[in-house]
Amino acid sequence: MEHxxxxxxxxxxxxxxxxxxxxxxxxxxxxCKTSCGIANQQCENTESK
Amino acid sequence: xxHQYKLGGYNIVLDIxxxxxxxxxxxxxxxxxxxxxxxxxxxxSEVQKMHPEITASDIEECxxxxxxxxxxxxxFAPDTFxxxxxxxxxxxxxxxxxxxxxxxxxxxxxxxxxxxxxxxxHGERAVMSFEVGKAALDFLVENSGTRRNLxxxxxxxxxxxxxxxxxxxxxxxxxxxxxxxxxFRFTLTTNGILIDDDVIDFxxxxxxxxxxxxxxxxxxxxxxxxxxxxxxxxxxIVPKFKKLVDARGGKNYYMRGTFxxxxxxxxxxxxxxxxxxxxxxxxxxxxxxxxxxxELTEEDKPIVMEQYEKLAELMLKRDKEGKPFxxxxxxxxxxxxxxxxxxxxxxxxxxxxxxxxxWGDLYPCHQFVGDEKFKLGNVxxxxxxxxxxxxxxxxxxxSRPECRxxxxxxxxxxxxxxxxxxxxxxxxxxxxxxxxxxxKRMECAIMVQVARIFEGQK
Numbered sequence: 001m002e003h004x005x006x007x008x009x010x011x012x013x014x015x016x017x018x019x020x021x022x023x024x025x026x027x028x029x030x031x032c033k034t035s036c037g038i039a040n041q042q043c044e045n046t047e048s049k
Numbered sequence: 050x051x052h053q054y055k056l057g058g059y060n061i062v063l064d065i066x067x068x069x070x071x072x073x074x075x076x077x078x079x080x081x082x083x084x085x086x087x088x089x090x091x092x093x094s095e096v097q098k099m100h101p102e103i104t105a106s107d108i109e110e111c112x113x114x115x116x117x118x119x120x121x122x123x124x125f126a127p128d129t130f131x132x133x134x135x136x137x138x139x140x141x142x143x144x145x146x147x148x149x150x151x152x153x154x155x156x157x158x159x160x161x162x163x164x165x166x167x168x169x170x171h172g173e174r175a176v177m178s179f180e181v182g183k184a185a186l187d188f189l190v191e192n193s194g195t196r197r198n199l200x201x202x203x204x205x206x207x208x209x210x211x212x213x214x215x216x217x218x219x220x221x222x223x224x225x226x227x228x229x230x231x232x233f234r235f236t237l238t239t240n241g242i243l244i245d246d247d248v249i250d251f252x253x254x255x256x257x258x259x260x261x262x263x264x265x266x267x268x269x270x271x272x273x274x275x276x277x278x279x280x281x282x283x284x285x286i287v288p289k290f291k292k293l294v295d296a297r298g299g300k301n302y303y304m305r306g307t308f309x310x311x312x313x314x315x316x317x318x319x320x321x322x323x324x325x326x327x328x329x330x331x332x333x334x335x336x337x338x339x340x341x342x343x344e345l346t347e348e349d350k351p352i353v354m355e356q357y358e359k360l361a362e363l364m365l366k367r368d369k370e371g372k373p374f375x376x377x378x379x380x381x382x383x384x385x386x387x388x389x390x391x392x393x394x395x396x397x398x399x400x401x402x403x404x405x406x407x408w409g410d411l412y413p414c415h416q417f418v419g420d421e422k423f424k425l426g427n428v429x430x431x432x433x434x435x436x437x438x439x440x441x442x443x444x445x446x447x448s449r450p451e452c453r454x455x456x457x458x459x460x461x462x463x464x465x466x467x468x469x470x471x472x473x474x475x476x477x478x479x480x481x482x483x484x485x486x487x488x489k490r491m492e493c494a495i496m497v498q499v500a501r502i503f504e505g506q507k
Contacts, residue, residue: 007070010385013126016389019390022146034336034465037378037487038392039491041387043386
């Protein structure tokens with residue numbers, strides 16, 4: 001019986017190997033301007049995903 | 050570290066350091082809750098007592114699934130990222146990729162709750178000249194290294210009070226971007242009063258994003274967003290916003306509201322925005338001085354929390370009705386979100402992102418403008434206040450002790466330095482009220498994603 005369904009997500013540990021290009025948006029730039037969060041940002045390095 | 054919670058009919062387990070998200074049944078939920086603090090026999094025995102209807106072999110099988118996920122690094126993954134905490138900022142030290150141009154330190158509205166103090170940031174009223182703006186764009190290009198996408202916000206005050214300079218600066222940027230191998234992405238944040246056909250045409254041609262200030266219900270909007278005669282602005286701006294959005298042809302925009310002590314039930318305002326036909330929405334808790342009458346109180350907090358949950362339910366309901374909408378803080382991309390470097394580096398304020406005053410002074414971000422001790426330098430001579438810049442450079446998830454035990458740290462990256470400073474006096478503090486709201490938003494955002502996946506599989 002399947003008790004656990006794992007949703008597909010980006011593996012953060014793996015992203016340590018090929019991330020860090022710095023092309024992504026700064027945190028609250030262009031949007032809310034009053035609170036910081038990075039979860040809703042897009043990775044802009046299509047080669048590293 | 051894990052975080053588990055029940056919401057929207059789902060039992061959700063987040064594995065913080067791997068980024069894994071699991072939707073689990075009651076048995077798995079109870080096993081995972083006990084897994085780390087107890088041995089196998091104790092866990093199975095306790096969970097068996099809680100679920101007498103489940104066979105022992107099924108509980109053992111579930112336990113084995115948890116073990117397997119741990120072994121594959123998707124549950125209880127250790128935090129091994131601290132040594133990397135400063136690396137992204139160190140690697141990109143000196144690279145600036147975004148500027149917030151305070152094109153006008155003046156405003157045609159007199160919103161009492163404005164963090165920019167009615168647009169002038171506690172200083173002189175002023176507009177930015179083309180020469181200062183041009184120097185800012187040159188400063189950005191010169192300091193952007195190999196970074197190709199450069200972001201520039203036209204901000205205020207009300208930037209349309211200096212619209213000619215906005216147009217001239219965009220024209221200048223477009224004239225140099227090819228030769229400099231850059232791509233400018235512009236954003237305009239406006240209260241809408243001065244929107245006309247010329248603005249609509251220009252914004253929809255040149256602005257990657259437009260942020261439109263609307264607080265929702267008429268009585269809420271007009272309570273704070275008034276002109277200098279004290280008249281509410283809503284009836285004047287809504288038709289203009291509609292025209293602009295209709296003409297935008299699908300390009301990005303946000304209808305951005307602020308909620309305060311006057312409307313902790315902000316979902317009603319979001320519903321009004323939806324009824325007006327807007328679908329790209331953002332609703333932000335007010336940023337104000339402690340003790341201000343607009344400040345959200347502890348009594349407001351449970352109301353706000355409930356609104357976030359109901360907002361998530363509304364999104365899912367509207368999905369089913371074929372009328373989806375976007376809420377900025379729920380736009381979480383589980384497969385395409387930021388890498389770990391970004392997640393631990395913290396906000397880029399003061400390093401890769403700066404605000405420029407009408408006089409060309411540089412500040413760590415728009416929320417520090419007006420506080421002289423944070424002045425970093427100016428667009429003509431560059432950054433000379435290295436002491437302040439170093440303070441921002443050293444901000445990251447691990448530099449804030451309170452973040453170490455927080456499950457949401459890799460979703461927020463340590464929070465807003467300005468909010469932290471205003472709440473604690475230190476950019477390395479935390480704004481606890483904001484943290485509580487942020488965690489609730491993340492729980493809701495992830496639940497929405499999980500629900501969408503399950504609904505899509507039906």
